[in-house]
Amino acid sequence: MDSSVLDVWKAFVAAPSPSGFEQPVARLYRNYVKPFAHRVTTDVLGNVSAVINPDAPLRFMYAGHMDEVGFIVHHIDDAGFLFFNAIGGTDVATEIGQRVWVHGSEPVLGVIGRKSIQTFQSSDMTQTPTLKDLWIDIGASSREDAEKRIRIGNPVTLAAKFALLGDRLAVGRAFDNKVGLLIGAELVRRLSKDDRVHPDVGFHVLGTVQEEIGSRGAKTAGFNIAPHLALAIDMGVAVDYPRARPEDQGALYLGGGPGISQGANTNPVLFDLLVKTATEAAIPYQQQAVGGTSPTDARVVQELRGGVATGVISVPLRYMHTPSEVVCIDDIQATIELVHEFCCRLRPDMNFTPV
Numbered sequence: 001m002d003s004s005v006l007d008v009w010k011a012f013v014a015a016p017s018p019s020g021f022e023q024p025v026a027r028l029y030r031n032y033v034k035p036f037a038h039r040v041t042t043d044v045l046g047n048v049s050a051v052i053n054p055d056a057p058l059r060f061m062y063a064g065h066m067d068e069v070g071f072i073v074h075h076i077d078d079a080g081f082l083f084f085n086a087i088g089g090t091d092v093a094t095e096i097g098q099r100v101w102v103h104g105s106e107p108v109l110g111v112i113g114r115k116s117i118q119t120f121q122s123s124d125m126t127q128t129p130t131l132k133d134l135w136i137d138i139g140a141s142s143r144e145d146a147e148k149r150i151r152i153g154n155p156v157t158l159a160a161k162f163a164l165l166g167d168r169l170a171v172g173r174a175f176d177n178k179v180g181l182l183i184g185a186e187l188v189r190r191l192s193k194d195d196r197v198h199p200d201v202g203f204h205v206l207g208t209v210q211e212e213i214g215s216r217g218a219k220t221a222g223f224n225i226a227p228h229l230a231l232a233i234d235m236g237v238a239v240d241y242p243r244a245r246p247e248d249q250g251a252l253y254l255g256g257g258p259g260i261s262q263g264a265n266t267n268p269v270l271f272d273l274l275v276k277t278a279t280e281a282a283i284p285y286q287q288q289a290v291g292g293t294s295p296t297d298a299r300v301v302q303e304l305r306g307g308v309a310t311g312v313i314s315v316p317l318r319y320m321h322t323p324s325e326v327v328c329i330d331d332i333q334a335t336i337e338l339v340h341e342f343c344c345r346l347r348p349d350m351n352f353t354p355v
C-alpha cells in the first residue's frame with residue numbers, strides 16, 4: 001500500500017466517530033476529497049458527499065459508513081465513576097480493562113473497570129458480564145471533579161491504536177468502517193484522474209453516518225441523491241479463525257479478496273457486472289451468499305423511492321466490533337481496484353432492470 005494511503009487510513013482510524021458524533025472523521029474525509037471532487041457537500045445529518053460529474057444523468061452512489069461503535073456517558077456517581085451505554089452492537093467481553101477516550105471538551109483518558117477476579121462469587125465465573133457491571137474510571141476524586149472535564153452525553157471510544165500485524169495484516173479499532181471510507185476516498189482520487197470515466201455518469205461517493213444504529217444516514221442521503229445504482233462497501237465477518245465452521249455461515253478469508261454478495265439485496269445485473277469486472281481485471285474476490293437482508297447501507301438504499309439497483313462488497317475482517325479488528329492490506333487494495341474498475345465500466349445507457 002502506498003504510504004500516503006496508509007497515512008490517510010491511520011488518520012481516519014485515529015479520528016473518533018461513534019454514530020451521531022462523526023464530525024472529526026467527516027472533516028478529514030471532506031478535506032481529503034476536496035482537491036479531487038467536482039463538488040463536496042455535507043447534509044443536515046452529517047453525511048459527506050464527494051461528487052464527480054454532479055450533473056450527469058446516471059447517478060451511482062457509493063456508501064461507506066463513517067461511524068463506528070462506541071459508548072455514551074449517561075451517569076456520573078458521587079465518587080466520580082462514569083456509567084455508560086453502547087452506541088451500536090459491542091461485545092462486552094472484549095471491553096473489560098480497555099483504555100478509552102471520553103470526549104469531553106478535551107479527550108479524557110479512562111479505563112473500563114469491573115470488580116476484580118479475587119472478589120468473584122462462583123456464579124461470576126460462568127456468567128457473561130453486561131455493561132451494567134462495568135464503569136469508566138477517569139481518576140476523578142468526586143462527581144464535582146469529574147464534571148470539570150466530563151458531561152452526561154459525552155461519547156466514548158476505545159483507545160486501541162493502529163499497528164501492522166505481520167507482513168500483510170493490520171490491527172486497530174474501528175476498521176469497520178474506516179476501511180470503507182478509505183476506499184471511497186481513494187476512489188474519488190482515482191476517478192478524478194481517469195479518462196475512462198464516462199462524463200454522463202455521476203459518482204456520488206459518500207461517507208454516511210449512523211449506519212451502526214440502522215443505516216439512518218444512507219437513507220436520507222440516498223433520498224436526496226436519488227441514485228440509479230449503489231454499492232455499500234463495508235466489512236464482512238471473516239471466518240478463518242480457529243474452530244470456525246464455514247458449514248454454518250459460509251467462508252470468508254483474509255487475503256482472498258473482497259466478498260461479493262449474492263442475495264435479495266443484490267441486483268442481478270449489477271452482480272454480473274461486478275463479477276465480470278473482477279474476472280477481466282484479474283482481481284481476486286470471494287463469493288458470498290446472504291439469504292435475508294444485508295446488514296449494510298445497501299438494505300435501506302435499495303428501497304429508496306422507486307427502488308435502486310444495489311450491491312454489497314465486504315472487506316474480510318476478524319474480530320469485528322472489538323478493540324482489535326484485523327484486516328488484510330491486500331484485500332483493501334483489491335477492493336479499491338474492483339470498485340474503481342467497476343466505475344470505469346459504467347455507461348449512461350445501462351439498464352439494471354432484471355429480466
Ligand SMILES: [Zn+2]
Nearest residue numbers: 176177234235
Ligand atoms: Zn460496518
